[in-house]
Amino acid sequence: MKRVLSMGSLLAVGVGASAVWLSNKPNRIKAETFLRDLKRKVMPTVYEKSEKLPIEKGGHPHPHDVEDNKMVDEGAMYSVKFYNEKMQ
Known part of the structure; x- marks a missing residue:
């Protein structure tokens, strides 16, 4: 008989694993740096798209x-x- 994992259980495992990984200070610093760099890469492209709207007057x-x-x-x-x- 197959056991099928529900989305809730997979989500719980993911949250638990991330909580364990983020419990160490070096890992938290890595995650913060990664998110900060990701924000810097994504946000300029969002602003560039909004400035290119066809507003002439x-x-x-x-x-x-x-x-x-x-x-x-x-x-x-x-x-x-x-x-x-x-x-x-």
């Missing part, structure tokens, strides 16, 4: 860009109209 529209100004104006009027209808 965020914040303040150009005064001579009629299409964009019209869209901003219509958006403002929608919220004012909605508020006025709610209050009446």
Whole structure:
């Protein structure tokens, strides 16, 4: 008869093994160094991807860009109209 290990038991074994391994100070230092280096390697790539978003004109529209100004104006009027209808 086959015995099948459940995910819970495998997780418990993993947590126990890591607790035993981290009980020694040199191993804790190794783990901290590894995680710190991993964070330094991963985080710049996350920031690079977020800076490459296609934001060309965020914040303040150009005064001579009629299409964009019209869209901003219509958006403002929608919220004012909605508020006025709610209050009446």
